[in-house]
Amino acid sequence: MCYAIPGRVISVDGRTVTVDYFGESRKAHLVNDSVEPGEYVYAQGGIIVGKVSEKDALEILDTWKEKFFELKNVDAGLAAPETESVLSPILKKAESTGTLSRNEMLAVLSAEGDGLQSLYSTANRIRKDNLDNACCVHGILEFSNYCETNCLYCGIRCGNKALKRYRMDEEQIADAVDHAVEELGFKALVLQSGEDPYYTDDMLVDIVKRIREKHGILVFMSIGERSRECYRKLYEAGAYGALLRFEISNPEIYGRMRPGKKKEDRMQLIRDLNELGFVLATGFLIGLPGQTKQDIINDILLTKSLKPDMYSFGPLIPHPGTPLASVEKSKLNDVLKVIALSRLVDPEAKILVTTALETLSPDAGRAALLAGGNSLMINTTPPEFRKFYELYPGKAKEESVDDTIKKTVGLLHSLGRAPTDLGI
Ligand code: 5AD
Numbered sequence: 001m002c003y004a005i006p007g008r009v010i011s012v013d014g015r016t017v018t019v020d021y022f023g024e025s026r027k028a029h030l031v032n033d034s035v036e037p038g039e040y041v042y043a044q045g046g047i048i049v050g051k052v053s054e055k056d057a058l059e060i061l062d063t064w065k066e067k068f069f070e071l072k073n074v075d076a077g078l079a080a081p082e083t084e085s086v087l088s089p090i091l092k093k094a095e096s097t098g099t100l101s102r103n104e105m106l107a108v109l110s111a112e113g114d115g116l117q118s119l120y121s122t123a124n125r126i127r128k129d130n131l132d133n134a135c136c137v138h139g140i141l142e143f144s145n146y147c148e149t150n151c152l153y154c155g156i157r158c159g160n161k162a163l164k165r166y167r168m169d170e171e172q173i174a175d176a177v178d179h180a181v182e183e184l185g186f187k188a189l190v191l192q193s194g195e196d197p198y199y200t201d202d203m204l205v206d207i208v209k210r211i212r213e214k215h216g217i218l219v220f221m222s223i224g225e226r227s228r229e230c231y232r233k234l235y236e237a238g239a240y241g242a243l244l245r246f247e248i249s250n251p252e253i254y255g256r257m258r259p260g261k262k263k264e265d266r267m268q269l270i271r272d273l274n275e276l277g278f279v280l281a282t283g284f285l286i287g288l289p290g291q292t293k294q295d296i297i298n299d300i301l302l303t304k305s306l307k308p309d310m311y312s313f314g315p316l317i318p319h320p321g322t323p324l325a326s327v328e329k330s331k332l333n334d335v336l337k338v339i340a341l342s343r344l345v346d347p348e349a350k351i352l353v354t355t356a357l358e359t360l361s362p363d364a365g366r367a368a369l370l371a372g373g374n375s376l377m378i379n380t381t382p383p384e385f386r387k388f389y390e391l392y393p394g395k396a397k398e399e400s401v402d403d404t405i406k407k408t409v410g411l412l413h414s415l416g417r418a419p420t421d422l423g424i
């Protein structure tokens with residue numbers, strides 16, 4: 001399985017590399033490595049993460065040659081032309097300018113009936129016109145479900161005493177990463193845990209170094225609030241990605257949902273991650289109690305203002321072992337509207353279709369990819385741990401990771417999407 005197509009370096013200008021993929025050129029950045037024109041490389045999240053020999057590259061490119069163009073045609077065929085609806089003036093404005101007023105954003109979030117289909121197909125067209133058919137498929141490894149924080153919405157909050165806890169040690173993490181990279185073919189992996197101080201900065205740095213010495217992959221850290229210094233060391237060790245949602249822009253709801261935590265601290269850390277050079281994924285939860293449409297507009301605009309490399313937002317799925325057990329689950333359309341609206345106001349964004357969304361309906365992943373979404377994550381946590389990383393109910397799928405990969409790639413191909421990240 002292959003989640004990245006090797007590209008041939010055409011030119012190097014300082015830290016910016018121009019890479020060719022079947023005659024199309026894209027840009028990617030160099031962090032520590034150096035490359036020469038003519039070499040073959042893998043880019044993930046706009047960063048060169050590894051080199052590949054010419055022989056291997058040509059072999060892989062040969063398997064992609066026809067598929068690459070075939071998929072583009074399928075995608076183009078599915079991108080429906082403009083249809084008239086009550087939302088048409090707003091959608092036309094978004095398509096030509098990439099901006100909307102707050103009132104227009106509100107009208108989009110309030111859309112019903114016919115307006116919905118034209119909204120989703122416009123968002124899909126904007127995605128295709130700006131980003132083509134590339135769809136990042138990242139793996140995620142949940143290495144510890146201990147968390148010292150007590151977010152009201154989260155199944156692994158420290159207050160949930162009923163949950164069996166686990167921590168993977170360095171060896172287990174290294175083995176799981178080897179499997180995800182060598183057997184499953186991932187080129188980008190998110191290392192996720194609760195806020196677990198058991199892992200010292202040095203331990204995390206060692207884990208990252210060990211991975212990066214062996215694998216040319218993009219490592220994302222998703223470990224919650226650690227010091228800026230900790231993240232700086234992790235970047236230096238070779239983890240160039242960070243996933244940290246701000247969760248909710250409304251400060252009052254934030255204070256209620258995350259006892260003992262300050263929104264400003266989290267925002268500062270997210271800005272720090274950007275400054276440190278991380279490929280940043282951030283976003284928010286949809287459906288928290290008290291969150292209004294105006295809050296969601298603020299959530300989208302705040303995400304945009306952080307200039308993330310990837311939007312990561314999803315519906316709250318109430319967990320029975322949390323104080324939010326009886327909150328009503330979001331409806332699929334409410335989440336699709338947020339995806340589509342984000343696409344309208346940030347045409348070049350990578351928008352992750354989260355697994356939480358996929359639990360709302362068996363067809364949710366497909367619907368989200370056709371409403372502006374263009375990135376996915378696949379859980380590679382070893383089965384013996386996976387069921388305990390229960391942020392929300394229904395998260396751990398019964399099927400094997402191989403089956404999930406097969407299904408995901410099948411879905412992407414049926415939509416004309418290439419499961420690959422080419423750069424920018
Ligand atoms: N439903 C959906 N998402 C959740 N998260 C935590 N609890 C839930 C839930 N019940 C999300 C948070 C966090 C991410 C790791 O998981 O947004 O940032």
Ligand code: SF4
Binds near residue numbers: 155158194
């Ligand atoms: Fe911990 Fe994150 Fe869950 Fe909050 S959302 S309890 S910080 S794992």
